[in-house]
Amino acid sequence: MGPAIGDRELKRMDPEVAGALELELKREREFVNLIASENYASLAVLAAQGSILTNKYAEGYPGNRYYSGCEAVDIAERLAVSRAKELFGCEHANVQPHAGVQANMAAYVCSLKPGDTMMAMDLTCGGHLSHGAASSFSGKLYKAVHYGVDRETEMIDYDLVAEIARKEEPRLIVAGCSSYPRRLDFEAFRRIADDVGALLMVDMAHFGGLVVGGVHPDPVPYADYVTGTTHKTLRGPRGGLVLTRESNRERLDSVVFPGMQGGPLMHVVAAKAVCFKEALQPEFKLYQETIVTNAKALCEKMGSEGFRIVSGGTETHLFLIDLRQNGLSGKEAQDVLESVGINVNMNEIPYDETPPTVTCGIRIGTPAVTTRGMRPEHMDTLGGLISRALKEREKESVLADVREKVRGLLAGFPLYPELD
Ligand code: DSN
Numbered sequence: 345m346g347p348a349i350g351d352r353e354l355k356r357m358d359p360e361v362a363g364a365l366e367l368e369l370k371r372e373r374e375f376v377n378l379i380a381s382e383n384y385a386s387l388a389v390l391a392a393q394g395s396i397l398t399n400k401y402a403e404g405y406p407g408n409r410y411y412s413g414c415e416a417v418d419i420a421e422r423l424a425v426s427r428a429k430e431l432f433g434c435e436h437a438n439v440q441p442h443a444g445v446q447a448n449m450a451a452y453v454c455s456l457k458p459g460d461t462m463m464a465m466d467l468t469c470g471g472h473l474s475h476g477a478a479s480s481f482s483g484k485l486y487k488a489v490h491y492g493v494d495r496e497t498e499m500i501d502y503d504l505v506a507e508i509a510r511k512e513e514p515r516l517i518v519a520g521c522s523s524y525p526r527r528l529d530f531e532a533f534r535r536i537a538d539d540v541g542a543l544l545m546v547d548m549a550h551f552g553g554l555v556v557g558g559v560h561p562d563p564v565p566y567a568d569y570v571t572g573t574t575h576k577t578l579r580g581p582r583g584g585l586v587l588t589r590e591s592n593r594e595r596l597d598s599v600v601f602p603g604m605q606g607g608p609l610m611h612v613v614a615a616k617a618v619c620f621k622e623a624l625q626p627e628f629k630l631y632q633e634t635i636v637t638n639a640k641a642l643c644e645k646m647g648s649e650g651f652r653i654v655s656g657g658t659e660t661h662l663f664l665i666d667l668r669q670n671g672l673s674g675k676e677a678q679d680v681l682e683s684v685g686i687n688v689n690m691n692e693i694p695y696d697e698t699p700p701t702v703t704c705g706i707r708i709g710t711p712a713v714t715t716r717g718m719r720p721e722h723m724d725t726l727g728g729l730i731s732r733a734l735k736e737r738e739k740e741s742v743l744a745d746v747r748e749k750v751r752g753l754l755a756g757f758p759l760y761p762e763l764d
Contacts, residue, residue: 380709557632
């Protein structure tokens with residue numbers, strides 16, 4: 345019952361899918377992954393996620409299910425809930441949301457009626473689609489208003505957030521982002537929410553691991569609901585979770601099931617329990633600290649190479665480069681870097697007017713390379729290679745040389761050697 349990648353039965357029964365898994369393993373090994381939202385789950389997480397628990401229906405909650413035979417999955421879910429509570433120091437955790445958007449939806453349904461006003465970070469300034477973007481359910485069901493970042497500093501101006509809140513009187517304020525490189529001030533958000541009688545939700549999908557590691561402020565004491573994902577900086581299975589106070593427990597649990605979801609993905613819930621156990625180990629704190637020092641080191645290197653860093657730096661696991669002065673779009677930069685074995689993602693920069701399929705910037709994050717074992721000195725090398733590839737992108741000989749050097753760098757950081 346190991347991870348599916350090594351499963352002989354899969355190769356026998358479905359060589360095409362087995363081939364896709366093998367191709368993905370090769371790709372993950374041969375590329376430097378700087379996509380800020382990705383990571384490499386442990387073999388223990390993969391084993392739980394690729395397990396027989398996928399067979400079980402378990403609508404309801406431990407001890408109170410709509411199916412018989414839930415003894416084993418109850419153990420897994422109770423472990424996941426109690427470990428999440430210990431990890432984040434919260435009163436209640438719901439570990440059933442299938443993903444981050446479902447976790448956000450649960451917090452919205454708990455807090456809002458259709459048509460109510462919610463206020464969140466603007467998409468181009470670092471917010472997420474599910475924070476009220478017009479194309480998302482959140483922008484269709486609720487009246488979404490947004491705050492952004494200051495055009496000069498490219499950081500949140502909390503006085504301006506307060507001013508917009510007083511004008512719009514939202515029922516819910518959302519703090520959280522997917523491409524904002526600075527720490528969030530939850531005390532300020534709480535003050536603003538209290539001032540206008542709003543609830544406060546924090547979406548820590550990106551920085552949940554940093555919170556555990558003590559390298560990002562902790563939202564739990566301030567927020568009514570904290571939502572998150574387990575597969576980014578937390579390095580677990582693809583999934584979501586919601587934390588709240590005991591007084592909101594019944595409401596939240598009934599909103600997730602039967603309100604929004606049917607059977608929970610018990611194999612994923614079990615893998616979340618494993619992820620939380622890993623995150624409770626002392627070395628996880630060091631891992632999170634290194635993610636941030638790596639991000640700072642790479643960001644400084646890119647700055648010293650003459651690239652414009654949005655907001656002038658980073659305090660988290662990610663940073664953004666504004667490429668307008670370099671004469672290429674985010675999409676072009678993403679493609680050039682992919683051609684030399686480096687994955688980043690094109691990303692809008694604050695007040696970007698290009699389509700999201702083009703963009704003026706790229707987002708760079710260090711959770712995955714840190715899992716792979718890289719340290720600040722490697723960020724210096726990597727930054728030099730990224731810079732050379734982008735600046736000399738027209739010269740095939742330079743790109744070939746960079747590609748070779750990327751391969752050489754990765755040789756020192758084997759990935760999933762046990763899966764051979
Ligand atoms: N797609 C994720 C990210 O890359 O930030 C957020 O859902």
